[in-house]
Amino acid sequence: MELSTQKILAHNDGPVGRIILNNPERRNAISLDMWQGISEAFDQFSENPKIRCVVMSGAGDKAFASGADISQFKERRSNADAAEEYARISMAGRQKMLHCEKPFIAQIRGFCMGGGLGIALAADIRIASEDAQFGVPAARLSIAYDRLNLGNLVALVGPSKAKEILLTAKRYSGLEAEKMGLINSCVPISDLETAVADITDRISENAPLSMKASKLTINELMKDDSAFDGALVDQLTRDCFDSKDYQEGQEAFLNKRKPVFTGA
Template sequence: MSNMEFANGKILASIADGVGRVVFNQPEKRNAMSVDMWGGMGEALDLFAEDPGVRCVVLQGAGDKAFVSGADISQFEKARSNADAQQEYDRITGAGRIKLANYPKPVIAQIRGFCMGGGLGIAMATDIRIASDDSQFGIPAARLGIAYNFDMVRALVDLVGPAQAHLILMTGDRFPAAEAERFGLVNKVVPVAELEATVAKLAATMAANAPLSLKTNKQTVKAVLRDPADRDLDAIRAAMAACFDSADYREGRRAFMEKRKPAFTGS
């Protein structure tokens, strides 16, 4: 197991048993995302992307109060004081957002406590969201006098539909975990005591599967959600062909016939 720190310790990263883990580590501010934390998250994701031993990534918040409660509002006066400042803020933090949105490996959000605003944006950019039953969700933009960018709103609409997206955005209310599950914001809600084990089991299952298959299936799901003109179907066909030509596919067939667990290598 290896442990790393980024953004002056506000982003923690570790690798164990094929799973890379990123921890948002600002519990005194309910893990609100500072500008530096966006950069640190991007660095950790880059490291995991380049490591063939990392098959799956888990994002979580430090402590028991929040996954990510949103952006660090203490930076708003300087970093997001007007439209021009907001554009610069988006430029600085955009690298981390883009990396997460386009990440090739499976990503799970392990959510406990507050998952609000930009924190919900991070969660929505992951592939699977598992929440504890004491979690709370919301986008309080209307209470701050701001609006969210197209990509985040589109992700929200893709998950919950336009009617629930209007409710979430126009009220700025907090919604309990059970309601978030009903909306489609999260895949599953579990008791607090079961959250860690549930995510660990899910991550281990994904880490044991064929990496090329995981990457290609994720790529295809992402393409389905894009406008037809933005879909690179040639790239998807090439990725599919690589799966069928891979050593892992041969290993998968042999393991099935021999009634044993496959040992995939990602090649």
């Protein structure tokens, strides 16, 4: 897949779209051009009906993503105005991840810090190896995170634990992250790819419209009542019951065979 930067690699792996954060010399620190590449990759996977889910991982074995590329801060985030422009570009990438209608899985090994953790929080499912380390060192850099990133963190671990993570800038192990609900599961290093493959295999066999409805409805439930889009949720439900896949699911069940879903 052609993208505007070599620091983001993306390819189709059967029904799985794979994105690799490819900046291993800087422990996959996220530069501004990488945010653009992330946006492009999600656009292409979202438009491809053969892709059932997206998996993101980091190049090498040292990091998923160690955070934002601090070497760009003097040029790109030198003051409040520059920081706003940086946030505008990076926010576009975050929105692509959050609004992707297909299941998004973060496969995490090594460092997952700061902005890297923000990317992982945008995933629907997070699977990490035992050598993973998580943290938000914002307090050591005198920077602040926006509502989107903090909202995702608070939704997962609650306000008290979120404050502990931010105020102490402490690093947490994969097992600690699993215990607090920051990730779905922590597995031995040797089992990481197998654990993620088990999830993608299951997802790939399921009905795309049903998974889309489940994901987007849960996302709506996380919003304030005033922002909840009931019409969207109702339409997602109708789309499932009006689909050919609904008929296929019933026929497969009655005939005791595996269903073959097309997303139609």
